[in-house]
Amino acid sequence: MDATAEREFREFVAVRSAALLRTAYLLTGQREAAEDLLQTSLAKAANRWSRLDQPEAYVRKAMYHQQVSRWRLRSWGREQSTDAVPDIAGPPDDPELRLSLAAALRSLADRQRAVLVLRYLDDLPEGEVAELLGISVGTVRSTTHKALAKLRALCPDLAPNPNIAEAQQ
Amino acid sequence: MSGDTERRLHDELYALGTIEPSRGLADAALREAKQRRRRGITVIAAVAAVVVAVAIAVPLSVRHVSSGPINPGPEQRNVVVAYESWPRGAARQPTWMVLDPKTGKYVEPKIPAAVRRVSGALSKTPDLVISPDGRQYATANGKYVFTRSDAINGSAAGLRKLDPGQTRDEPVSWSADSSRLLIPIQGIGHQQGFRIYDARTKTLGKLVHLPAKPTDTDLVDLAWTDNDTRIAQFRANSKVDIFDLDGTLQRSVSVPKESEPIISPNGRYLSLGKGLFDLQTRRSYPLQLPSAQEVVYPTPIGWLDDDHYVVEWQGKDHDFRLLVLSKSGKLIKSINHPYGTSSLPNTNGKGTTVTLLLGYGADYPANSGARL
Numbered sequence: 266m267d268a269t270a271e272r273e274f275r276e277f278v279a280v281r282s283a284a285l286l287r288t289a290y291l292l293t294g295q296r297e298a299a300e301d302l303l304q305t306s307l308a309k310a311a312n313r314w315s316r317l318d319q320p321e322a323y324v325r326k327a328m329y330h331q332q333v334s335r336w337r338l339r340s341w342g343r344e345q346s347t348d349a350v351p352d353i354a355g356p357p358d359d360p361e362l363r364l365s366l367a368a369a370l371r372s373l374a375d376r377q378r379a380v381l382v383l384r385y386l387d388d389l390p391e392g393e394v395a396e397l398l399g400i401s402v403g404t405v406r407s408t409t410h411k412a413l414a415k416l417r418a419l420c421p422d423l424a425p426n427p428n429i430a431e432a433q434q
Numbered sequence: 435m436s437g438d439t440e441r442r443l444h445d446e447l448y449a450l451g452t453i454e455p456s457r458g459l460a461d462a463a464l465r466e467a468k469q470r471r472r473r474g475i476t477v478i479a480a481v482a483a484v485v486v487a488v489a490i491a492v493p494l495s496v497r498h499v500s501s502g503p504i505n506p507g508p509e510q511r512n513v514v515v516a517y518e519s520w521p522r523g524a525a526r527q528p529t530w531m532v533l534d535p536k537t538g539k540y541v542e543p544k545i546p547a548a549v550r551r552v553s554g555a556l557s558k559t560p561d562l563v564i565s566p567d568g569r570q571y572a573t574a575n576g577k578y579v580f581t582r583s584d585a586i587n588g589s590a591a592g593l594r595k596l597d598p599g600q601t602r603d604e605p606v607s608w609s610a611d612s613s614r615l616l617i618p619i620q621g622i623g624h625q626q627g628f629r630i631y632d633a634r635t636k637t638l639g640k641l642v643h644l645p646a647k648p649t650d651t652d653l654v655d656l657a658w659t660d661n662d663t664r665i666a667q668f669r670a671n672s673k674v675d676i677f678d679l680d681g682t683l684q685r686s687v688s689v690p691k692e693s694e695p696i697i698s699p700n701g702r703y704l705s706l707g708k709g710l711f712d713l714q715t716r717r718s719y720p721l722q723l724p725s726a727q728e729v730v731y732p733t734p735i736g737w738l739d740d741d742h743y744v745v746e747w748q749g750k751d752h753d754f755r756l757l758v759l760s761k762s763g764k765l766i767k768s769i770n771h772p773y774g775t776s777s778l779p780n781t782n783g784k785g786t787t788v789t790l791l792l793g794y795g796a797d798y799p800a801n802s803g804a805r806l
Binding site: 271274275278279282283286287288290291296299300303304305307308309310311312313316366367370381382385386388413416 | 439447464466
């Protein structure tokens with residue numbers, strides 16, 4: 266990477282790292298894992314910088330794919346390190362349970378959390394989410410449905426807010 | 435789901451994910467990028483007498499790698515002689531561990547403070563470059579070069595001061611026979627050059643000047659080529675110059691613009707991201723990916739021998755793969771790889787290679803020289 270490219274890369278990181286880290290954090294549920302994920306994806310981008318027309322799209326894709334790879338690896342039985350004790354104190358369908366959205370998100374399966382992040386934070390269409398996660402559109406829909414149902418059970422405050430609806434009318 | 439809930443979820447997610455990135459993120463990413471790049475440079479010289487693996491970051495598991503060497507030839511067992519562990523967390527820095535053959539344990543390398551000092555700070559473990567024969571490592575910090583030989587962490591070590599020193603932190607690279615180190619001397623506004631360090635005799639060759647004076651946008655990389663008899667100079671303006679070891683220009687070739695080409699051991703071909711370029715005929719051979727639905731750029735990793743090269747590739751199935759390709763771009767072998775690797779199959783000169791892995795958060799078990 267030459268000096269000009271490095272300058273561009275640094276500017277990109279300065280401007281876009283907060284947004285990228287947001288997605289990484291929500292994908293992983295852990296700050297350290299999110300920073301790892303983002304740093305590695307940025308490193309990959311840095312080595313291809315001169316060839317990238319849309320660096321942010323590349324970094325996001327790299328994060329999504331790397332995260333999917335991590336799930337697969339984890340499913341092979343490797344230990345997962347964690348920096349947070351799960352906040353879930355009872356069964357997720359406990360009607361009395363009141364959890365923060367953060368804790369509720371952590372309680373979701375990896376794929377469920379990813380689908381929600383891609384759909385509702387990154388505003389990607391279902392087809393693109395399916396492509397990125399390597400699942401069918403039908404699976405995206407069913408996963409979204411189950412994830413939202415679980416979130417609502419854990420986080421009733423997430424249900425439609427009539428006050429907001431009224432204010433917007 | 436109502437539009438209102440969608441908005442609320444978006445807002446909640448947005449707020450929830452709002453955390454401050456580490457200040458050193460760009461530096462850390464560039465450092466990691468450089469680490470990845472260095473592996474590719476090292477492999478240029480990878481024709482070794484002893485089977486060896488240098489695991490990048492954390493090998494995932496012996497089970498995973500037991501799918502075998504990626505060479506098209508018979509499988510052999512390979513010993514991991516060193517690996518690089520990336521701790522979790524912000525601005526992480528890798529830590530090298532090397533195999534002590536006496537105990538079979540992985541231990542931190544013993545490196546003098548003079549060569550661990552980078553930008554005024556004392557680095558716990560500087561970047562190591564393992565020789566192709568797996569018996570030596572080298573590290574340099576711009577002012578000093580250090581090698582240790584006669585088995586990793588053995589007693590035979592050499593520390594030499596570079597004078598004049600490097601003006602940029604450029605990677606050193608081993609010759610294919612593991613006897614010499616190429617030390618680039620270069621920097622903005624300084625004349626390009628290199629020195630050869632003989633690790634066996636601990637002698638430092640004279641500074642060889644190259645004609646090019648790199649500009650801010652035309653920095654160059656150097657690499658061994660032509661079976662260790664010449665030095666290739668890669669320029670940002672899509673040009674490769676080949677010099678004798680005394681700095682005499684032998685040939686100059688324009689090549690497709692790629693950020694990190696890797697030259698074959700015999701100096702005839704360049705492995706590019708998406709194929710091969712023949713420096714002699716100037717013909718390109720695009721690689722034939724296993725799936726047309728490419729999602730991430732393939733990255734050149736290195737050469738197994740003069741007839742096979744390796745790229746890292748990530749497919750629609752999200753698994754990273756190491757692809758072994760023939761010169762014509764035909765896929766010889768593909769190995770799925772959960773995390774991907776930034777480098778570097780190594781070879782014993784007979785096409786035997788190992789997979790070098792990038793992983794997270796777990797360390798190699800410290801037991802009797804893990805075998806892949």
